[in-house]
Amino acid sequence: MRREHIEKSAAEIAAQVRSGRVSAAEIVEETLAHVDLVDGALGSYLTVLADAARAAAVRVDERVRGGEQLPLAGVPLAVKDNMCLDGTRTTCGSKILERWIAPYTATAVARMLDAGAIAIGKANCDEFAMGSSCENSALGVTRNPYDPARVPGGSSGGSAAAVAAYEAAVGLGSDTGGSIREPGAFCNLVAFKPTYGRVSRYGLIAFASSLDQIGPLTRTVEDAALAYDAMAGYDPMDATSIDRPVEATASALREDLRGLRVGIVREFDTKALGPDLDRIYRQAYGDLERLGAEVVEVSLPTAEYGVATYYLIAPAECSSNLARFDGVRYGLRVEGNDVRAMYDKTRAAGFGPEVKRRILIGTYALSSGYYDAYYVRAQKARTLIARDFAVAFEQCDLIACPAASCPAFQFGAKSDPYSMYLMDYYTIPMSLAGLPALSVPCGWTTPADGNLPMPIGLQLCTPLFGERLLLGAAHAYERATNHAGARQPVLDGVRA
Amino acid sequence: MASETIDIRYVAKLAALALTDDEVETFGRQLSDLLEHVNALSRLDIESVAATAQVVESRNVMREDTPRPCLDRERVLAEAPQRQGAFFRVPRIIAE
Numbered sequence: 001m002r003r004e005h006i007e008k009s010a011a012e013i014a015a016q017v018r019s020g021r022v023s024a025a026e027i028v029e030e031t032l033a034h035v036d037l038v039d040g041a042l043g044s045y046l047t048v049l050a051d052a053a054r055a056a057a058v059r060v061d062e063r064v065r066g067g068e069q070l071p072l073a074g075v076p077l078a079v080k081d082n083m084c085l086d087g088t089r090t091t092c093g094s095k096i097l098e099r100w101i102a103p104y105t106a107t108a109v110a111r112m113l114d115a116g117a118i119a120i121g122k123a124n125c126d127e128f129a130m131g132s133s134c135e136n137s138a139l140g141v142t143r144n145p146y147d148p149a150r151v152p153g154g155s156s157g158g159s160a161a162a163v164a165a166y167e168a169a170v171g172l173g174s175d176t177g178g179s180i181r182e183p184g185a186f187c188n189l190v191a192f193k194p195t196y197g198r199v200s201r202y203g204l205i206a207f208a209s210s211l212d213q214i215g216p217l218t219r220t221v222e223d224a225a226l227a228y229d230a231m232a233g234y235d236p237m238d239a240t241s242i243d244r245p246v247e248a249t250a251s252a253l254r255e256d257l258r259g260l261r262v263g264i265v266r267e268f269d270t271k272a273l274g275p276d277l278d279r280i281y282r283q284a285y286g287d288l289e290r291l292g293a294e295v296v297e298v299s300l301p302t303a304e305y306g307v308a309t310y311y312l313i314a315p316a317e318c319s320s321n322l323a324r325f326d327g328v329r330y331g332l333r334v335e336g337n338d339v340r341a342m343y344d345k346t347r348a349a350g351f352g353p354e355v356k357r358r359i360l361i362g363t364y365a366l367s368s369g370y371y372d373a374y375y376v377r378a379q380k381a382r383t384l385i386a387r388d389f390a391v392a393f394e395q396c397d398l399i400a401c402p403a404a405s406c407p408a409f410q411f412g413a414k415s416d417p418y419s420m421y422l423m424d425y426y427t428i429p430m431s432l433a434g435l436p437a438l439s440v441p442c443g444w445t446t447p448a449d450g451n452l453p454m455p456i457g458l459q460l461c462t463p464l465f466g467e468r469l470l471l472g473a474a475h476a477y478e479r480a481t482n483h484a485g486a487r488q489p490v491l492d493g494v495r496a
Numbered sequence: 497m498a499s500e501t502i503d504i505r506y507v508a509k510l511a512a513l514a515l516t517d518d519e520v521e522t523f524g525r526q527l528s529d530l531l532e533h534v535n536a537l538s539r540l541d542i543e544s545v546a547a548t549a550q551v552v553e554s555r556n557v558m559r560e561d562t563p564r565p566c567l568d569r570e571r572v573l574a575e576a577p578q579r580q581g582a583f584f585r586v587p588r589i590i591a592e
Contacts, residue, residue: 103571197552210550239557240550308534319511326512328584333577339587344514356513360523361530363511364502377537379547384540386551417526418533434551464552 003166006030010075010169010223014116017064017074024060024074024118028053031076031120035167038491043142044152044162045121046081047089056118063116070116071226071250078159078168081122082129083109083214084203088119092205093127093137096331096350106203107235108172108214115230120168123158127352128322129179129207131155132423135411136354144186145489147452150408153183156217160187163217165489170227171217176208177310178404178427180215181439185457186408188441188484190474191217192224195464196434197242199228200235208317209240211310211431219484221440221475225250228467244465252468253475258292260473263396266299268426273405277456280443281402284458284477288400291476298392298399302384306428309385311421312365312378313432318355319362325350357417386433393463398473402426403439403457407447430461437461440474441484453487502527 005013005027016022032050039045053076060074079085082092084102091097105113113119126136134142134157142157144150145165152161156173160183163171173180175193184191192215199214206212216227229250234243262285270281289295327333327346334349336342351359365374392399405425414420430437439457446453458477462470478484504524508515515523569582578585 100575103567103575195552236557236559240552240554242552302540305537305540308536311530312534312537323512327577328586329572330575331577336587339589340512341514342587343512347512348514351513356515356519357523357526359511359513360504360507361527364507364527367507367510374534376547377540377542378534379549380542380545381537381540382548382551383545384542386548418529432551 003034004030006034006076006166006169009220010072010218011220011226013075013169014071014073017060018069020064024057024064025054027074027076028057028118031167035120038165039167041143041148042145042161042165043140044078044123044158044165044167046091046093046124046139046158048121049088049119052088053118053120056113060116060118072112072170072230073116075117075170076120076168077112077117078121078123078162078171079109079119080125080156080159080171080173082125082174082205083172084205085109085119085122088122090122090205091139092129093125093139094350094352094355095138096325098139098332100331104203107200107237108231109203111231112170112172112227117170121162123156123162123171125158126155127355128205128318129155129174129176130318130354130358132178132182132420133409133414134158136352138352144408145491146188146454146487147408147450147490149450150410150454151186153186153408155179157183160184160189160191160217163187163189163219165491169219170223172214173217174204174212174214175431176211176314177431178424180217181427181437181457181459182404182423184217185403185439185455188455188487189217189219190221190224190438190440190478191457192228192438192471193431193436194228194232194467195436197240198246198467199231200238200241202235202237206321208314209321210317211314221471221478222250222253224438225253225471228471247468249468249471252472254472255479256292256476257288257473260293260398261396262288262293262295263298263392263399264295265303265399265401266297267301267303268401270402273402276445277402280445280456281458284442285400287481288477291480296396298395300388300392300429302381302388303429305381306385306432307421307425309378309381309432310424310428311361312374313382315358315362316365316375317362319359319366322355322359354417382432385429389429389433389435397462397469399461401459403459407445407454407456410449426459435461435464436467436470438470438474440478442481443483444486452490455483502531
């Protein structure tokens with residue numbers, strides 16, 4: 001199978017399309033042929049938008065010929081299926097929206113398309129973005145391109161698998177407690193959650209509104225920067241989007257870390273992750289120092305309460321947000337004797353177990369008599385966690401730590417809900433504090449229950465609005481180490 | 497923090513969620529387990545700490561109360577499970 005163009009980075013594809021050496025139409029044809037070949041086995045996409053992608057490519061080629069300098073000209077894009085794209089099925093991985101056609105386009109998606117990107121398909125995800133493996137999707141299984149016996153991570157697992165397998169050059173994900181960073185780490189990608197409010201949530205179907213944030217999954221840091229630069233900025237359609245100028249990040253990519261202080265978190269002892277991961281992370285911290293950073297120890301004493309805090313706040317917001325799925329205005333309806341029975345039956349039939357669990361937790365935490373003991377207490381813990389970061393950032397410019405506690409696991413390995421919740425142990429604290437954070441590939445390990453090496457991610461994090469520094473530093477690390485380039489996905493193994 | 501058996505049927509009623517007997521049993525057990533874990537928060541001294549609802553500055557957003565484009569009514573109603581003319585149709589709410 002010919003993959004002449006689509007293994008290149010988004011930056012390279014866009015440069016070639018802008019120069020006229022290749023057309024967006026050729027990129028789209030090569031991508032669709034490749035998707036056709038591998039996606040039956042991988043399951044990255046729930047919907048492939050072949051006709052729409054071809055039509056969009058014609059328009060992009062016209063714009064290029066017209067002299068427009070599109071930063072993402074012809075770049076194949078995977079859109080997580082919890083983001084609206086006008087006229088396309090948008091399911092959230094749920095039976096309750098299985099046949100719903102979005103009547104408008106999410107701002108983040110619209111900005112990517114305006115920059116020249118071409119939506120190839122809607123990518124699978126855990127139902128309503130609730131999960132860390134994609135196993136909670138009611139509509140399909142997605143496999144990890146580096147070992148099809150393993151999960152791609154989640155909830156943005158379809159977007160991650162698509163980019164890792166060259167079915168797209170950029171994937172859009174949403175991150176509430178780690179849903180971009182964890183699948184990015186599992187699939188050998190750069191996976192970036194911007195500062196809360198930096199990218200509009202308009203058209204992102206809400207899970208937990210005070211935490212949800214859209215960001216890119218890419219094969220290079222430069223691509224993440226290009227995607228962020230295209231998407232970021234104020235949107236009057238999202239009252240929580242931040243009205244302050246965005247500084248371009250693609251022009252701030254660094255080659256070294258001289259003059260920067262990198263904080264290593266005392267409480268995140270990597271010895272607990274086993275000898276292999278401990279070695280990988282120590283090596284990574286050492287590499288940051290060799291790149292010129294001063295490595296200092298910092299403390300996040302409340303971070304260990306992150307998971308407990310998150311699993312009250314996120315379900316509380318979810319129980320409120322998902323109240324809109326009642327069988328009246330859109331999606332599934334199951335008839336009942338009266339309107340109340342219709343609500344109860346529609347929601348029982350439409351939501352899967354994890355969504356029901358979180359609605360129940362959230363409803364309980366918000367219910368009369370428990371509100372102060374659970375929800376308000378969690379909101380106060382959230383204050384302490386954010387304060388920890390503020391104190392830590394008095395001593396450092398960046399924090400470096402693991403993105404996940406293990407590599408991608410096998411299907412069914414985390415059957416106990418709480419063991420799945422712990423997958424977000426290292427990503428939740430940054431989410432609660434609203435901070436920008438990303439995962440960048442930092443090594444490979446062969447799990448005890450497998451024979452294929454799986455990627456590991458290093459998480460970097462800065463204070464609010466530190467995107468330029470964050471992506472700049474990640475670029476220096478990526479250039480110096482190139483762990484991502486060490487292996488290729490096993491696409492031959494998944495061919496039907 | 498409270499640690500007691502959850503009346504899962506009552507919570508499900510608040511959440512407008514019909515549960516099977518099996519689900520009542522499973523979710524009840526899983527929620528109790530989760531509450532055991534989140535009860536760790538009672539170890540934090542939070543008496544004088546302010547609650548955080550949102551991490552970045554937020555303010556009321558005002559605009560002139562003038563008409564502006566909105567979603568196309570036909571397209572929105574086309575996605576409704578049941579419609580009648582320009583309306584969403586629902587089961588009778590008020591008794592005859």
